[in-house]
Amino acid sequence: MSQFALEVKSLTKRIGKKTIVDDVSFQVERGEIFGLLGPNGAGKTTIIRMIVSLINRTGGTVLVNGQDLDESFTQAMNELGAIVENPEFYKYLSGYKNLKHYARMALTDITEERIEEVTELVGLENAIHDKVRTYSLGMRQRLGVAQTILHKPSILILDEPTNGLDPQGIREFRDYLRLLASQGTSVLVSSHLLSEMQLMCDRFAIIEQGKLVHISTMNENETEETKVTRSVEMEVSNASHAAKLLKEKMPEVKVTSIKDSRLILSVEKETIPVINKLLVLNDIDVFEILNVKATLEDRFLEITNKDKKEQTV
Amino acid sequence: MIALIQNELMKIFGKMASWIYMVIIVMAVLVAGIIYMKFSGDPNPNWRQDTQAEITMLENQMGSASEEEKGMIEEQINQTQEYLDKGINPTAKTNWHFMNDVVVRVSSLVTLFVVVVGSANVAAEFSDGTIKQLLIRPHRRWSVLLSKYIAVIIYAMLMVVTLIVSGYLIGLILFGSGDFNMKIFEFTLEGRKEAIVGTQFFLKMLYFIPSLLMVMTIGFMLSTLFKSQALAVGIGIFVLFFSSTLGGIILMLADKYTWAKFLIFPHLDLTVYALQDRILENITLPVSLSILAIYYAVFMMITFFFFQKRDISI
Numbered sequence: 001m002s003q004f005a006l007e008v009k010s011l012t013k014r015i016g017k018k019t020i021v022d023d024v025s026f027q028v029e030r031g032e033i034f035g036l037l038g039p040n041g042a043g044k045t046t047i048i049r050m051i052v053s054l055i056n057r058t059g060g061t062v063l064v065n066g067q068d069l070d071e072s073f074t075q076a077m078n079e080l081g082a083i084v085e086n087p088e089f090y091k092y093l094s095g096y097k098n099l100k101h102y103a104r105m106a107l108t109d110i111t112e113e114r115i116e117e118v119t120e121l122v123g124l125e126n127a128i129h130d131k132v133r134t135y136s137l138g139m140r141q142r143l144g145v146a147q148t149i150l151h152k153p154s155i156l157i158l159d160e161p162t163n164g165l166d167p168q169g170i171r172e173f174r175d176y177l178r179l180l181a182s183q184g185t186s187v188l189v190s191s192h193l194l195s196e197m198q199l200m201c202d203r204f205a206i207i208e209q210g211k212l213v214h215i216s217t218m219n220e221n222e223t224e225e226t227k228v229t230r231s232v233e234m235e236v237s238n239a240s241h242a243a244k245l246l247k248e249k250m251p252e253v254k255v256t257s258i259k260d261s262r263l264i265l266s267v268e269k270e271t272i273p274v275i276n277k278l279l280v281l282n283d284i285d286v287f288e289i290l291n292v293k294a295t296l297e298d299r300f301l302e303i304t305n306k307d308k309k310e311q312t313v
Numbered sequence: 314m315i316a317l318i319q320n321e322l323m324k325i326f327g328k329m330a331s332w333i334y335m336v337i338i339v340m341a342v343l344v345a346g347i348i349y350m351k352f353s354g355d356p357n358p359n360w361r362q363d364t365q366a367e368i369t370m371l372e373n374q375m376g377s378a379s380e381e382e383k384g385m386i387e388e389q390i391n392q393t394q395e396y397l398d399k400g401i402n403p404t405a406k407t408n409w410h411f412m413n414d415v416v417v418r419v420s421s422l423v424t425l426f427v428v429v430v431g432s433a434n435v436a437a438e439f440s441d442g443t444i445k446q447l448l449i450r451p452h453r454r455w456s457v458l459l460s461k462y463i464a465v466i467i468y469a470m471l472m473v474v475t476l477i478v479s480g481y482l483i484g485l486i487l488f489g490s491g492d493f494n495m496k497i498f499e500f501t502l503e504g505r506k507e508a509i510v511g512t513q514f515f516l517k518m519l520y521f522i523p524s525l526l527m528v529m530t531i532g533f534m535l536s537t538l539f540k541s542q543a544l545a546v547g548i549g550i551f552v553l554f555f556s557s558t559l560g561g562i563i564l565m566l567a568d569k570y571t572w573a574k575f576l577i578f579p580h581l582d583l584t585v586y587a588l589q590d591r592i593l594e595n596i597t598l599p600v601s602l603s604i605l606a607i608y609y610a611v612f613m614m615i616t617f618f619f620f621q622k623r624d625i626s627i
Contacts, residue, residue, distance in 0.1 A: 052449045054625040078451035088442035093327045101323065104316040105450040147446070 087144025407491020
């Protein structure tokens, strides 16, 4: 058993003179949900398609569960389950026949019981003998999950898996991933939906113009936030008065915007009660103090923008 | 590999169309049988007397004919006499006659449907996007494609069997059981040829198979290369229905240009060899088969090479 479920080393794809993916390396640990983030056209899909060998690699190696894709292709592929973009099925066959189809393609023997078990896990037992044509998108997504986990792969690879799903479908999907990860299956998931990634992933990498520009864990992301100054929104009885007061007494507090009775301040955590006290003692009523959480989106934009600035310099 | 072929067969027969094509073949044989029954005369049990009477009539004509006509009439008498000598009933109509004359022609419909099913088998994987799921499995690409190819061949053979069996049964119902070993005259470009009706039918079916395989392979190659069923079927139909015309034109050119002989078209329809031994001075069945074999190898290599190398980015 190798330490990593998936190891990608200096993956590169060039078409003509254009470099689409440039020297990308990362590892996915066991039981981890790893996200690939990036704007459309950044090369996420190309990276995923190279890992699942739908696209030829110009350079680099891929190890699935320690097996090199070039040296032991079939063994490596047997350790991997994937949905590339939308899960596509033979619509004229029943869900069961579709599963049977993929079960026959696995190297290991997949029993009828296993097919049943997986069907139950995704809650399709009532519809499994209907033709896939009659399935809703959410049901197809669930059948997609069933199909990828049939042969108990070490790693699931999902490209834009929540595309086109309604919020409930997304929620369901996330729960499956969490369940699978808790059972030791690793997941590599790509998306441009950042808030979604934030809820799903343990770690993420940001891909920008074919390059991997940043890797960090979600926790790192959150701890960093507590140290730095944060945005705080306050609802007070007299916003303009409050702003003036703050400017006089606490010049280190930056007021970023005043709108109606709302103030947005940029402060450190420890100063929030001080401000509150100051306002109250000066007869300004405080109705609400909100922590405007820096989302992954902000971080993402921050990181990619910083990168662009560096490039222009 | 067997599991892969099983899958491909499940996909072919999971489609209603594949069954409908089989039914159409049976219907076409039935319609052809009814037309054959209505529009060709009933078999004459007294054909010997009638043929003898025809000869006597021709002999009477000869007496009053001019010198020019005499030669023609004499030729006609000789030909008619041959029926009597060989014991061939010119009006005979049994299920074997039906198969040899009519069922053989329905075979082009078989080719057409096999091309449709064969090219859909590959092109639909691309158009439905299922190719992505198919190729991320622990199987080499060539083995996935080969399993498809074999499944289409199995379907093609089933269609041929459907044609033969339905031809035999419908013939049996409409015309009654005939003697397999009955003699017939086949009319060819080289004149008449004596043959045994049952053997002649199976010879034609046997010679039909290589051309079926070739047209199917062309359709399979095009759908793999262009991922488009419409294009593959279009060119397949073109090859199917124009190959005899093109073959004829090319054979005329072959007198002038030697290379024209090596084009695929004159060799696609091998059933002519059931009637004659050569289509040109030095082109016989083995020559045609060798030329087809080379084309076949090239088509297969192109198909598998490109499929192996292709980036799947749909």
